[in-house]
Structures are given as C-alpha cells and as structure tokens.
Amino acid sequence: MDDEVGAVINKCIQCGTCIGSCFSGRVTALNTRRILMEHLAKGVPIENHDALWFCVTCYACQERCPRGIPVTEIILKARNELARRKGLPGRLKNAFSYLEKHSALVPGKDRNLEMRKELGLPVYHSQFDDEARKEVSEIVKRHLKEVIR
Amino acid sequence: MKFFPGCMIHNRYPGIEKSLYYVFDNLEIEISPLKGSSCCPAPSITKSVSQDLWLEIGKRNIQLAKNDTIMTACNGCFTTLFEVSEKIGTGDVRHVAEFLYFDVGTEKIRRSITKRLPLKLAVHYGCHFFRPGEYKKFTSPERPKILDELVEAIGSQSVDYRYKMMCCGGGGGVRAGATEVSQELLEIKLDAMSNEEIDAIVVVCPLCLNQFDNGQKELENSRNRSYGIPTVHYIQLLAVAMGMEPELTGIQWHSISSTDLIEKLVKGEMAEE
Numbered sequence: 001m002d003d004e005v006g007a008v009i010n011k012c013i014q015c016g017t018c019i020g021s022c023f024s025g026r027v028t029a030l031n032t033r034r035i036l037m038e039h040l041a042k043g044v045p046i047e048n049h050d051a052l053w054f055c056v057t058c059y060a061c062q063e064r065c066p067r068g069i070p071v072t073e074i075i076l077k078a079r080n081e082l083a084r085r086k087g088l089p090g091r092l093k094n095a096f097s098y099l100e101k102h103s104a105l106v107p108g109k110d111r112n113l114e115m116r117k118e119l120g121l122p123v124y125h126s127q128f129d130d131e132a133r134k135e136v137s138e139i140v141k142r143h144l145k146e147v148i149r
Numbered sequence: 150m151k152f153f154p155g156c157m158i159h160n161r162y163p164g165i166e167k168s169l170y171y172v173f174d175n176l177e178i179e180i181s182p183l184k185g186s187s188c189c190p191a192p193s194i195t196k197s198v199s200q201d202l203w204l205e206i207g208k209r210n211i212q213l214a215k216n217d218t219i220m221t222a223c224n225g226c227f228t229t230l231f232e233v234s235e236k237i238g239t240g241d242v243r244h245v246a247e248f249l250y251f252d253v254g255t256e257k258i259r260r261s262i263t264k265r266l267p268l269k270l271a272v273h274y275g276c277h278f279f280r281p282g283e284y285k286k287f288t289s290p291e292r293p294k295i296l297d298e299l300v301e302a303i304g305s306q307s308v309d310y311r312y313k314m315m316c317c318g319g320g321g322g323v324r325a326g327a328t329e330v331s332q333e334l335l336e337i338k339l340d341a342m343s344n345e346e347i348d349a350i351v352v353v354c355p356l357c358l359n360q361f362d363n364g365q366k367e368l369e370n371s372r373n374r375s376y377g378i379p380t381v382h383y384i385q386l387l388a389v390a391m392g393m394e395p396e397l398t399g400i401q402w403h404s405i406s407s408t409d410l411i412e413k414l415v416k417g418e419m420a421e422e
Contacts, residue, residue, distance in 0.1 A: 023315050024323070027333045054330050057193040057321035059280035060314075063290045072281070079197035088198070092326040095194060103187040105194065108160030116159075119167045119397060124184045125159040132185035136206060143202035 005046075005074060011067040012036045018061035018071050028054040032061055032071055046074060047081035053089050096144060102127045103136035150218045151183040153210065155226035157355035164399020165222055165355060168388035169245060175261060175391045176253060180220060186210050189229040192277065194322040207233035211240035220245055222384055224277035224354035232284055244278065245384055246353040247287055250295045255302040262390040264417030265304025268348040268410070271378075272296045272307045273338075273361070275354040276316050299383060300351060303390040304418060311341040317352075319360030332371060335364045339376050348410050350380040358382055358403075366404045379407045389414050 018032040019025050025032065030051040038044040046052075052075050061071040087093065095105050103126040116123055126132035150173075158165045173180045187206060195203040207229050211219065218241045221227040227244040234240030249258065274296055282290035291314070297307040318324070318334030339361075342350060352358050361380040368374045385398035395414040400406065 023312075023334060023337075024330065027337075028327075028330050053326050054323060055321050056276070056316045056318060056323045056331075056334065058276035058316040059290075060276075063280055063282055076193060076196045077200075080199065083198055089326040090328060092194065092322050095322075095325055096198065099188055099190060104156040104160065105188045105191050106156035106160055108156075112160045112163070115399065115402060116163045119163050119399065121163050121166055122182060123159075124182045124186075125154065125156065126185050126187035127156075127160075129185050132187065136187040136209070139205050139209070140202065143199045143205070 005077065008069055009036055009039055009074070012040060012069055013067060015066060017064050017066060018069075021060040021064050023058065023060075024054045024056050030054040032075075036069075036071075045081075046078040047085070049078075050082070050086075050089075052079055052082060096140070100137055100140040100144065103133045103140075150178065150180040150220050151214045152180050153183045153186055153189070153214075153219050153221050153226055153230065155186075155221070155223045155355075156188050157223055157225075157359065162355045162358060162382070162399060164397065164402070165382045165384055168382070168384045168393065168398050169220075169222055171388040171393045171397070172384060172391060176257075183210070183213055183219065186213055189223075189226040191225050192228045192232070193320060194325075195229075197322055203229065204233055204236065208237055211237070211242070214240065216241070218243060220248065222353070222382065223356065224275040225356055228277040228284075235284060244353070246278065246295060246299065249387070250299060251287065255298050258299070258302040258387070262303055262387075262420050263392040264390060265420050266386060266390050266414065267418050268305040268386075268413055269308050269346055270300050270305050270349055270351045271310055271342045271345065271347045272300060272313070273317060273350055273352050273357055274314070275352060275357040276320055278353055296351070296353060296383065299387075303386060304420070305351075305386070308345045308347050310345045310347075312338055315341075317357045317360040317364075319356050319364070324360060324364075331360070332364065332368060335360060336368060336372065336374060339365065339368070339374075339378070342378060343376050347378065348407070348413060350378055351383050351386065352380060353383050355382065362404045377405060377407065379403060379405050379410050386414075390417070 016033045222245045230242040279293045300307045318331045324331040
C-alpha cells in the first residue's frame with residue numbers, strides 16, 4: 001500500500017461500523033475493522049489477508065464509514081498485491097484467460113448463439129469479431145504480463 | 150442510443166436484450182447494438198488485478214459509441230462504463246432502470262402497458278446499481294425506491310423482506326473465487342425471501358439473475374436446499390406488460406421456472422384506461 005492510502009487509513013477510529021455492515025464478515029474470516037487496526041497498530045500490510053477475497057464489494061462499509069475511508073477501494077487495491085504474490089483463487093484463475101482469449105470474462109458458446117438466433121438478435125460482441133477481439137486481447141496481454149503468470 | 154450488452158446479456162441472457170428492444174420500440178426511443186463492444190470489463194474482478202486494465206478496456210468501449218448515449222442493463226457494465234466515463238470526462242452512460250424511472254417516468258410506463266401483471270415480487274437492486282454513492286448520486290445508497298416504484302407501475306406488488314439490501318453473494322469475484330461463501334450468502338438471502346409469499350425475484354442485473362437462478366440449482370446439489378423461486382429481470386416483465394410474448398423474454402431458458410408465474414404473465418389483468 002502506498003503512502004496516500006496509509007494517510008487515509010490513519011483517520012480510522014475503530015468504531016466498527018464497517019464490519020457491522022459487512023454481510024460477508026458474518027460468515028467468513030473477513031474482518032475489516034481488525035485489518036485496519038493491525039495495519040495502524042502493528043504495520044501489518046493490508047494485502048497479508050487472504051480473506052480479502054471474501055469481500056463481495058457491496059460498498060456498505062465504504063458508504064457508511066463516518067471517517068470517509070474508502071474501505072472497499074482499499075480492499076480492491078490490496079488484492080492487486082495479493083494476486084501478484086499468490087495468484088487468483090478458485091475459478092477466478094480461468095476468468096482472465098477467457099478475457100485474454102475471447103475478450104469476454106463470460107464467453108459465449110454455440111448454445112448461446114442459437115438462443116440469440118432464435119430470438120432474431122444479431123451476434124456482435126467483440127468475441128465474434130476477429131479484429132475487435134484481437135484489439136482487446138492485446139490490451140489484456142499488455143497489462144497482465146507484469147501482473148499474473 | 151447504443152445498447153451495450155456485456156458478456157452476460159449477449160452470451161447468457163439474450164432475452165433481456167430482446168425485451169429491452171421491445172420496450173424501447175414501444176416507447177419510440179431509437180436504440181441499436183454497440184457493435185464490437187467487449188467485456189466491460191467486470192469492475193471488481195478486473196480492479197482486483199489491474200486498475201489500468203479496467204480503465205483501458207472500459208475506455209475503448211465508451212469510445213466505440215462516439216458520444217452517443219450508452220444504455221446498459223447490467224449493474225457491472227453500468228458501474229465500469231459510468232465510472233470510467235467520469236474519470237476520462239467523456240461518454241454518457243445509463244442503466245435502463247434509472248433511465249426508465251427518471252427519463253420516461255412511472256406515469257408514462259403506467260399508460261404504456263397493455264396489461265397489468267398481478268405479481269408479488271421480491272425486489273433485489275444489486276449493490277452496484279446504487280453504490281458507491283460517490284458516483285451513483287441519483288438515488289439513496291441505503292434505501293433506494295426506484296425499482297419498487299417501477300414494479301408498482303406494471304401492477305405488481307413489491308413485497309418487503311428481511312435483508313432486502315443485502316448482496317446476492319455473487320459480486321466481487323466471490324462467486325468464482327470463493328464459491329462456498331457465495332452460496333452461504335445466497336442461502337441467507339433466499340431464506341429471507343422464501344419467508345414471504347412471492348411469485349418471483351426481480352433484478353436489474355444479469356449477474357444477480359445468474360446468482361439467484363443458477364445459484365438455486367447449485368444449492369440443491371451442494372446443500373440440499375430447494376426454494377423453486379423464479380428470477381426475472383425487470384425489463385422482461387415490462388416487455389410482457391407492454392404486450393410481448395412471454396417466450397421472447399427467454400424466461401423458459403432460466404434454471405428455475407414456474408407454470409404459475411408463466412400463467413400470470415400470459416393472462417395478466419386488464420390495464421387501467
């Protein structure tokens with residue numbers, strides 16, 4: 001985490017509104033208040049917590065923080081480092097190979113194209129347009145090269 | 150206007166797109182597909198890996214529209230394109246639900262329907278429709294009313310339920326990255342919904358739709374929990390209320406269906422004159 005984020009977290013008063021608003025925290029080890037506290041008190045990096053992957057990014061914590069700390073954005077940023085170190089969890093691993101190959105995180109299959117045909121809809125997602133797909137693939141390759149492999 | 154389908158609508162729920170064109174045609178608003186558009190890309194998943202990647206693909210999609218209004222029907226696509234447009238200072242990005250509410254209005258919707266749909270519905274907004282409030286200034290980040298009023302405009306009832314503003318459990322990459330957590334959250338949400346008497350869950354996002362619909366099938370297998378509650382996108386209901394054949398909405402392809410719901414959609418009630 002950079003200094004800018006560190007300065008924002010310094011505003012935390014440990015009131016617990018974030019974790020009190022966190023549905024994911026009810027059923028998982030994700031504890032936003034504690035993650036911020038350990039960072040403030042002991043300098044534990046935010047990205048040390050694997051539980052960050054349990055955040056559904058509902059933004060309730062960020063919306064309600066009385067100190068205006070962008071908790072969800074901090075979690076998303078910390079995930080960059082977590083992904084660099086340990087890779088992506090579960091089926092998320094496949095998602096970016098789809099994005100690179102098909103320019104779609106959710107690629108269409110034959111069955112899906114049949115549904116479109118049945119409804120009389122055109123097929124126009126970049127996945128099915130060679131030039132557009134290559135253009136997007138290049139962007140993905142360029143950015144992911146230094147991130148995950 | 151240009152319609153931005155994103156992966157989920159183009160590749161999984163084309164009936165949402167069909168319904169949207171029917172509704173816009175009925176309202177005499179010109180709209181055509183945004184050709185060559187890609188994955189938006191999904192906001193939380195992509196930002197978790199690279200903010201720059203998210204920004205660059207988002208920017209490409211916005212520029213394809215050449216300043217024409219971009220209409221979305223997915224909370225994820227809306228979030229990415231809307232936030233990117235604010236960051237780069239170009240692009241007019243809308244979500245169909247807030248567009249219908251603010252630009253068309255519930256009064257006009259009431260007058261445009263040919264039949265009322267007497268349904269009891271559990272409204273689910275989806276977190277990224279109304280949060281973060283920093284960007285989505287058009288509604289309350291705690292208690293939005295837009296979808297409840299849109300549902301009432303087609304003669305349906307929005308049934309209050311516990312955990313109404315809770316996430317479906319599908320967001321943030323949790324559905325793919327931590328499937329068990331996603332199912333646990335979905336179960337809490339569905340338990341709360343099933344405590345009420347409802348015909349269906351209504352959403353404004355194909356990711357939420359997928360989570361509620363396919364997620365119920367998955368819960369049957371992994372947790373032996375069976376709910377049998379159909380899920381629909383609001384635009385599918387509106388199209389039917391405006392006279393479209395229910396089959397063209399594609400609801401027959403959803404995992405959970407109910408003959409009761411389809412009967413109510415086919416029959417409807419006489420609209421007010």
